Amino acid sequence: MTTTLIRGGTVVSATGRAAADVLIDGERIQAVLAPDSVLLGTDVAASVDTVIDATGKFVIPGGIDAHTHMELPFGGTEASDTFETGTRAAAWGGTTSIIDFAVQTYGKRIEDGLATWHEKAAGNCAIDYGFHQIVGDVNDDSLAAMRGLVDEGISSFKLFMAYPGVFYSDDAQILKAMQLSRDTGMLTMMHAENGPAIDVLAAQLVEQRKTDPFYHGVARAWEMEEEATHRAIMLAKLTGAPLYVVHVSAKQAVEQIAWARDKGQNVFGETCPQYLYLSLEEQLGAVSEKWGAFEGAKWVCSTPLRSREEGHQNAMWQSLRTNDVQMVSTDHCPFCMKDQKELGLGDFRKIPNGIGSIEHRMDLMYQGVVTGEITLERWVELTSTTPARMFGLYGQKGVIQPGADADVVVYDPNGHTSIGMPVDEAGNPTGRSHHMNMDHSAWEGFEIDGHVDTVVSRGKVVVDGGEYLGAAGDGRFLKRGLSQYLV
Amino acid sequence: MTTTLIRGGTVVSATGRAAADVLIDGERIQAVLAPDSVLLGTDVAASVDTVIDATGKFVIPGGIDAHTHMELPFGGTEASDTFETGTRAAAWGGTTSIIDFAVQTYGKRIEDGLATWHEKAAGNCAIDYGFHQIVGDVNDDSLAAMRGLVDEGISSFKLFMAYPGVFYSDDAQILKAMQLSRDTGMLTMMHAENGPAIDVLAAQLVEQRKTDPFYHGVARAWEMEEEATHRAIMLAKLTGAPLYVVHVSAKQAVEQIAWARDKGQNVFGETCPQYLYLSLEEQLGAVSEKWGAFEGAKWVCSTPLRSREEGHQNAMWQSLRTNDVQMVSTDHCPFCMKDQKELGLGDFRKIPNGIGSIEHRMDLMYQGVVTGEITLERWVELTSTTPARMFGLYGQKGVIQPGADADVVVYDPNGHTSIGMPVDEAGNPTGRSHHMNMDHSAWEGFEIDGHVDTVVSRGKVVVDGGEYLGAAGDGRFLKRGLSQYLV
Amino acid sequence: MTTTLIRGGTVVSATGRAAADVLIDGERIQAVLAPDSVLLGTDVAASVDTVIDATGKFVIPGGIDAHTHMELPFGGTEASDTFETGTRAAAWGGTTSIIDFAVQTYGKRIEDGLATWHEKAAGNCAIDYGFHQIVGDVNDDSLAAMRGLVDEGISSFKLFMAYPGVFYSDDAQILKAMQLSRDTGMLTMMHAENGPAIDVLAAQLVEQRKTDPFYHGVARAWEMEEEATHRAIMLAKLTGAPLYVVHVSAKQAVEQIAWARDKGQNVFGETCPQYLYLSLEEQLGAVSEKWGAFEGAKWVCSTPLRSREEGHQNAMWQSLRTNDVQMVSTDHCPFCMKDQKELGLGDFRKIPNGIGSIEHRMDLMYQGVVTGEITLERWVELTSTTPARMFGLYGQKGVIQPGADADVVVYDPNGHTSIGMPVDEAGNPTGRSHHMNMDHSAWEGFEIDGHVDTVVSRGKVVVDGGEYLGAAGDGRFLKRGLSQYLV
């Protein structure tokens, strides 16, 4: 098999950093060595097939984005990234694994939803991929089907306290699913917003002709995220289920999670770059020449962007430092403005929910290192090591150690990345990066003081020198084990 | 240089485990490799000088005990372990580094205290050692001297809110020292008990002829630990100093630490095995034929053992799971009953404070893995990785990675360890282990479902096959950097 | 009109006590006077029609029981006290006003439910009575009807988070009703238990043949009371509605209420004597010769009696001291064992929920004064003054002051009351008191170090010298105003 040496870099882990070389043999990491090793008489660098020079750069485990929605049907349209386009964009950004959500909707069978997802992904992915299972209809059949998922490498399922009539589970259903979670060890993932209450508020706003994207954020009040988070925690406490709250955006929801964690409960939280950087006032309330107040539609997602004046963004950064929130995923779910977001002109409830960020997560979080929000080690922990541990991938993914898949990113702290559409409306090149299948960027104009130089996925260099060298089908399905993060 | 391969074991880190071999070249780790590697044509195992078989065993970074008091003068006597006997016992127990406390007492110079400590330790230690500086007299001179300590590799100092007239600092002194802590990056360590209040209570008890060791625990009420902990936190908040609270034993003190940490403050806590396993009722209140109610003197230490009925022990275990307490040290400070603890017959205030545990920390904490209190990874994190990060040793210590000192322990989960005096009072062998210089064991009769098989210290096998193979002077002084654990 | 002087007693209010005489003229209090007043030349005692001697006794405002269910249909039967029998028993116990719950059930009109309640009560009551409105079906019609209630003197309505299919409101309904609460100033009362979750647990227990009354308490876990309490608080916060949580029994629910109150939210809690004195283990788990383990059925109510081992009872007493719970009502809802509680033999879910306590509330709470749980003033505040303020009756009720209705109780701290059935099963007199229409007492054997001597209701002596002197129809409907207790 091909051997590769990543040489001269600083290997960063969740706990520290070391000057070390990484030897790859085929798809796996063979050894981590002292720099420039002459190992028992053998000059390692001289003996390998390929040497990647990482001098002055960080060598980190490939990013794991544990929350994506490729090709997700939503509100009469479908997320604009396929598994092919989405995972390729991921690779561009230093992410080498995703965990996408297979979907069971109300009245359908879990087995069929899962099969559909396997079909969508198989042979199309640039990087490795696993699945969580969305359970949109908890009943005796689906509970039986859920028990079988662990053997198929799907060790987590997601319920919704929002979206009545689509994905919504009531508390009786949640309770039953959580009992199964406790029994099987599967992780319960929760979209924690009080949907029935939010829908009343949203309808009242529309009735009052408050139909702009801004009111999407008003309707989805933080009180209803906090409430649902607390409720999920108590149901988890009652049943003994481990609980993972997705896309936490309100500081008060963090307080609830911290409260449960202080008592030793297995409760975890995930946030997304949008909740760290963007806000109700600036983005959801944006006005443009082209779109007017509908400009904000670009940032309609749920949970919504929160008020900066109320201080949620700073609090979310802090939650990353205190480990009250343990991971950063993207909730990648892109929609174009044209034909997609446009569906909600005149009624924010009809705007497809989602933002495309899969390509920029590693960069956006690295910028938090630059600005002093988090440490370099915490960056790796939040984006790769903890996601691997949380979702039963650690050892294979999330760490640079012998035996692990050779998913490695060489990140240059002296590089620079400008995010945005590569060509402006007039057709002129902008020097900005964006590879997701969208007609706009939610991150237009963000500047990053660092750069993804080289991306190795299972031993293959898929991004290097500003070129994509991989292919659809490089990525394989990941059978995951149970969470390795429980206390 | 000599090469050694530790082969076939499971390497455990703070974040996970891996089947891997560890290649040592001289005093350092050269590589971590996939098991049974044939590396670029070279059969590694066949090429090294020595192979240590770790099949079926855990391979962990050597333990770091960050809180010891060798030869400490206290109450007219001196801790019974010298640097030679104490560090040898440490090696027996899988601990390969200690950080001891150099002492400045009231009215003395820091420089002199530190020099004395270097003299005591130099050439005598079985394992590597560093120093914290106890500052017993904060004044202009000592503040000036403290600024020089970082360059000498002493990046932390300890103050006392207890022991008026001996080590005690008042709040004005603490404030000034903490300002220096903020300015220099040195860690402020704090003995957090309200000494002036406790001394009043103790005197009142003695006046009431309540003089047994049990009343040591009564006088040092948890309220006064909680109070001092809160006070230290607020002074740290005011100044911006990072704060490390030593030997936390009260659940309410943990609540204060958790409260500060939830707000993102750099506040840390350490506990000790005695606060996890032993109690006011069982140990401080013990009665023996030989010693009567003075039997409890064996366990007189400060902070004291807490009431089991009040639930402190369970809460301390939980604090280890929630990371509200980040480390386990021993506060090793042994005294014999004869001639030493005896000084307090008739007045518990005169009992030298301290328990000897340095030898048993790794075992006692491993037993927490066996009983399900903590995970295997957390065991390594609490006893080695976090101590290294906390006190500026990470990279050299606390981790198995290329370039690190070859401090490695092979731990057998199928072995067994009986703790206690090897010979009973009648002179018969007991099959129990104890190598500290004491006339009793504070841990007599504790059984551990695991065993320290082999201990490698900077590349040298110092314990193996039930034999001590090291020598006084093997250990070197550790110049430490600033904490690598701050958020 | 008739004049009466209550003379020589100690008048107790919510804030203190005074030696004072109370002059009643007709139905109202005319004056409160210095003892033995010769007022501007007139010897008051000599000039009135009647003098009641209260020397050595407490003179307090008549009790207000703000939570009763006379003749309530429940599970195929009906609460065994009519307005006549129930209010007479209330008078016996020193309670001179009740607020009962008019009932709208699912699918019915509020107006009809209220009319029915007026019919049941009119002309039958021994004491004054008001109504809250239970809203079992929040929809556009009932919301419209609710707006009219304030004018009819009904300034509070109650929703249920439990009992799906009977009284249950989902969060969308609660939100709408609370918006009306904010708009009108009506108080939202909440039965805070997560019914859908509880019903799953209950069904699972029955499936496991755990059908005894004890499992009623197991199924209705405190976690589900805590959860619903938090949810109600957040919905109230979102809408701005004042919230009153009925029959709080779990200490964790109190914590939620305290948390909201500390932030200044208008959130209130009520508890009942059963949650202060009785427990899961002792009462719900009771076994008798006659009924076996079904004995516990006597104490099946919701929220259920809580575990004494978990410490709820002590916490509830404390909540009365800290004012985190502001009132004590009874939730009086009696059922006989025969033909009523018996319906649940073999399935605890079918046991009619309720305990009869209306007669004993003043005595049981006074016993808390005797045992030092609460002060004498707090007794008056919890049982009369705050209920009056909370529900818009203050001035007319809840206080001894000129202009107020002459509802006055003379309570003898040197008297004694034995609670229980007056005749034992063999037909022998027991010397115990019980006047409710039940075939058993939930308080059998409770001894009170005090005695209700004289009860004056709107100027008429209705109980005195161990005799009932009132008549059905003495009591009138109370048109209540808005709450006078909001901050």
Added chain:
Amino acid sequence: MTTTLIRGGTVVSATGRAAADVLIDGERIQAVLAPDSVLLGTDVAASVDTVIDATGKFVIPGGIDAHTHMELPFGGTEASDTFETGTRAAAWGGTTSIIDFAVQTYGKRIEDGLATWHEKAAGNCAIDYGFHQIVGDVNDDSLAAMRGLVDEGISSFKLFMAYPGVFYSDDAQILKAMQLSRDTGMLTMMHAENGPAIDVLAAQLVEQRKTDPFYHGVARAWEMEEEATHRAIMLAKLTGAPLYVVHVSAKQAVEQIAWARDKGQNVFGETCPQYLYLSLEEQLGAVSEKWGAFEGAKWVCSTPLRSREEGHQNAMWQSLRTNDVQMVSTDHCPFCMKDQKELGLGDFRKIPNGIGSIEHRMDLMYQGVVTGEITLERWVELTSTTPARMFGLYGQKGVIQPGADADVVVYDPNGHTSIGMPVDEAGNPTGRSHHMNMDHSAWEGFEIDGHVDTVVSRGKVVVDGGEYLGAAGDGRFLKRGLSQYLV
């Protein structure tokens, strides 16, 4: 004796209001009566000596200012109000009782301090007065003397955690005094600021030439108020002493008090109008033509005015609503700018600490009713009823009921009061009110939508129609009982 009827008003108590007339006979209240009573044939109004018409006005118990410092020696000068001038100003403002602090300083005898205070006050006061005892030197002698104070009607003592070398008690002294507090039932009052730490900060600021009054507020950081408050709470918990924290100004200190109260501890807090209305930025940071940045000296007091940006003022108002703070006193301690405050030109540490507010407390707090911060009832509770209960005066003071001293204020909600110096610098009348012995007003320009019309002190009209009708010596010493507010 003279009889007076206050007629036609609304009598307001801590729990509610009533249309009632108040009959005074001599120094006491004889009766509270229904309006316009013809009592047993006697037309009351026609029969009394004097009728005060209170139609359209509030009739409230006279204000009790429980924290004043007349003639207090401080920093080489003395508070500018004597008992005569200060109590006269109090009467002008509707305050009919004060509790002043008798002073023991370090090295002096309590008995002597108390005797001095009696001498200062006797024969000079316009209204009744009591004493707390400041204990500035806790030792065996003073502890013995403190035991005798209860019999002298002094049921509370005050300790200082600030002012080392003047009033400061260390924790050992506090502990001993609190044990006495528990034993005797005396209330421990605490000035809770960490003096030793503050003095370091203050000295450092002065060294940096930051000498303006503004830095008084910087040096006395809220962290040091919070810390001391927590410490006092824990010492009180340890000993079982009831604790009353004076002049609470930081929201974080309130959180500590709320935390203790939620657990049922007897901990109380007092705040002052300056902490509700004034701020670090606006007042301590004020600049005037006459005084430049020294203008802020007018508002130098301790605890200091807090930052409005940090939100303390709003939080203090909220604490009054939640009853986490139970009382409002003034800490009246006036100093003139000339010759007094001037002492601190060039060094804020030398500015005498204190603000004069005794005259305006009732008005300033009533304005909180007008603006909706508190209810009318809460106004009476905070300024009169709770002070009376807290300090053992209830029944005699703090309530309008038969037997109580006839201390009554007629307050006109339709009146208006302009606060400030009655004559401006040019000698022109301003129409503003100020009767304290000061050369400036700390409340210049405050406008109140209400007016103190008539003040009755022990039956004598001392203020009416804008005239002072009382005399020095009207006021008598109040022997107080133990607190009536403990739970």
